[in-house]
Amino acid sequence: EVQLVESGGGSVQPGGYLRLSCAVSGFTFNIYEMNWVRQAPGKGLEWLSYINGGGTTMYYADSVKGRFTISRDNAKKSLYLQMNSLRVEDTAVYYCARQTTNPLDHWGQGTLVTVSP
Amino acid sequence: QPVLTQPPSASASLGASVTLTCTLSSDYSNYKVDWYQQRPGKGPRFVMRVGTGGIVGSKGDGIPDRFSVLGSGLNRYLTIKNIQEEDEGDYHCGADHGTGNNFVWVFGGGTRLTVL
Numbered sequence: 001e002v003q004l005v006e007s008g009g010g011s012v013q014p015g016g017y018l019r020l021s022c023a024v025s026g027f028t029f030n031i032y033e034m035n036w037v038r039q040a041p042g043k044g045l046e047w048l049s050y051i052n053g054g055g056t057t058m059y060y061a062d063s064v065k066g067r068f069t070i071s072r073d074n075a076k077k078s079l080y081l082q083m084n085s086l087r088v089e090d091t092a093v094y095y096c097a098r099q100t101t102n103p104l105d106h107w108g109q110g111t112l113v114t115v116s117p
Numbered sequence: 118q119p120v121l122t123q124p125p126s127a128s129a130s131l132g133a134s135v136t137l138t139c140t141l142s143s144d145y146s147n148y149k150v151d152w153y154q155q156r157p158g159k160g161p162r163f164v165m166r167v168g169t170g171g172i173v174g175s176k177g178d179g180i181p182d183r184f185s186v187l188g189s190g191l192n193r194y195l196t197i198k199n200i201q202e203e204d205e206g207d208y209h210c211g212a213d214h215g216t217g218n219n220f221v222w223v224f225g226g227g228t229r230l231t232v233l
Contacts, residue, residue, distance in 0.1 A: 035222065037161075037222070037224075043226075044209060044224055044225065044226040044227040045153075045161065045209050045211065045224040045227070046224070047211075047221060047222035047223070047224065050220055050222075059219065059220040059221065061221065095160050095161070097161075101174065102149075102151075102166070102213055103151045103163050103166050103174070103177075104151065104153070104161075104163060104211070104222070105163045105177060105178075106163070106178075107160040107161045107162065107163075108160055109159065109160045110160050
C-alpha cells in the first residue's frame, strides 16, 4: 500500500523557519517525482515545489522561490521542504504528493503550519 | 500558464447525478486536467485525468464506476451518478504546465459538493 506521511509542522513566528518531512512507503521512491502542495484555511490548493527522482531538478512557485528548498533522501525514502523567512500568509496545511506520468496520484494527510506573531 | 476556473459550490440529492465543471483559460484548449476529491479533513485523492477525448489513463485507486469525465472545448467535466453521502467534499481540478526550463502545477479554486 502506498503511504505518504508528512511531519514537522507547527507554530512559528514570522521570519522563522521549519523543516517538513514526508516519509513514504509501499513504492520504489527513487523513480518517482515528488511535489509539495499547500492549502491555506478555507482556500484551494497551491502548488509549491517539484523534485525529480534523482533530486537533480527542482522547480518552485514564485510565492516561495528563494525562501523554500525542496530536497530528498532516496536512501531514507523521505522528501523534505526547508521553509525559511516564513510569513503569516504561509499558514496552511502542507501536503506531499507523488507524481506519476503526470497526475499527482497519491497524497499524504498533510501537516499544519501556523505562522503568527 | 493556464488558469482553471471552477464554480465554488454545487449540490445534489442522494441518488441523483451532478456534473462539475472546470474551465481552462483560452489558448489552452488542448490541455488535460486532473480531478481530485477531498473529503472533509482529509488530503486530496486523485480521481482521473481528462482531455478532449475523455479519460486519459486509469482512474485513481478505488474510484467507483459512478465517476466519469468528458472534455469539450475549454471545459473539463466530472460527472457523479447515484450520489452517495461519501461523495460530499471539495473537488479540485489541476493541470501541469511546462515550458523550457520551468514547470508549474496550477489548480482551480475548488468546488464544494453538498449532498442533500
